[in-house]
Amino acid sequence: MPDDSAVILAAGSVADAALSGLLQPQKTLPAKLFYDQEGCRLFGRITELPEYYLTRTEHALLADVAPRVAAMVRGPAVLVEYGASDETKAEFLLGTSVFTAYVPIDVAVPQLEQMRARLRQLRPDLLVSLVPADFMDVVALPTEVPSLPRFGFFPGSTIGNLDPPEARHFLQRARGALGDQSWFLVGVDLRKDPAILLPAYDDAQGVTAAFNRNLLVRLNRETGADFDLSGFAHRAEWNDELSRIEMHLVSLRDQVVRVAGHAIRFARGETIHTENSYKYAPERFAALAEQAGWHSAELWTDVAQLFSLHLLEPRRGP
Numbered sequence: 001m002p003d004d005s006a007v008i009l010a011a012g013s014v015a016d017a018a019l020s021g022l023l024q025p026q027k028t029l030p031a032k033l034f035y036d037q038e039g040c041r042l043f044g045r046i047t048e049l050p051e052y053y054l055t056r057t058e059h060a061l062l063a064d065v066a067p068r069v070a071a072m073v074r075g076p077a078v079l080v081e082y083g084a085s086d087e088t089k090a091e092f093l094l095g096t097s098v099f100t101a102y103v104p105i106d107v108a109v110p111q112l113e114q115m116r117a118r119l120r121q122l123r124p125d126l127l128v129s130l131v132p133a134d135f136m137d138v139v140a141l142p143t144e145v146p147s148l149p150r151f152g153f154f155p156g157s158t159i160g161n162l163d164p165p166e167a168r169h170f171l172q173r174a175r176g177a178l179g180d181q182s183w184f185l186v187g188v189d190l191r192k193d194p195a196i197l198l199p200a201y202d203d204a205q206g207v208t209a210a211f212n213r214n215l216l217v218r219l220n221r222e223t224g225a226d227f228d229l230s231g232f233a234h235r236a237e238w239n240d241e242l243s244r245i246e247m248h249l250v251s252l253r254d255q256v257v258r259v260a261g262h263a264i265r266f267a268r269g270e271t272i273h274t275e276n277s278y279k280y281a282p283e284r285f286a287a288l289a290e291q292a293g294w295h296s297a298e299l300w301t302d303v304a305q306l307f308s309l310h311l312l313e314p315r316r317g318p
């Protein structure tokens, strides 16, 4: 999803999405609002931060695992990537040449088209079938996709941004769309020491803080809200019970903000909860996948046990 795709939402739907969260007792803003153009640029910088181990660790794992995956799949097969705004991660798998078709699913249409143009140059033999949709909504693949075994791919631990019931629902839908002859490779950030997790979401250069506060910049610009940025600070918290990093924007004083005709009151210290990033022990994720009709056939982690890749297969039997 997010890599560098600007997710376009109509102004009215931005205001509606923001208001429905800001009127709750625990104020929230939906994480999908992060990814305007500036949010995508900041997320790109996050992936290169020394503290943000996820992207580089997953890349190293993918380089290692791709030939093993190719040996298992043998091919020909169709690579279906959920939330694919560029082909950087898919390239590890496409480079093995067992895939004869690639189906990237993403809401960012211009990015999908640019990707298809690049791949046409690099891999003229590869069939690229774009699916311009929210990966949460996909129940079936386009009919032009050849009826070959399907290899689903959901990298980046984006699954961690879904609450477990949503993640289960997503995995169930993917199970239906990919069919009985399939695999699903999912990148999942591991539960670990908060001393490693917290700096990844509150880095020394303040890039994650800027990413979080950009939500307010966006609301001011797109909905005419009047958030005073100096009145809100970024905070990352580890919620051990729920095994997730939470991002919040903390109000630094009592204040009233106008959003789409509503006066929203903030007490000093009150927060807007902006994102969850769930971290899974391998067995917890495997259990979630089982409930969604998958079986975790292989698990790969790096030596430092920072990140995991689960290779799922359809669960057979009851």
Ligand code: AVI
Binding pocket: 002, 046, 054, 156, 157, 158, 159, 160, 161, 200, 201, 208, 275, 276, 277
């Ligand atoms: C996109 N997603 C996997 C990121 C994460 O790590 O949860 C989003 C992010 N939020 C703050 N930093 C990165």
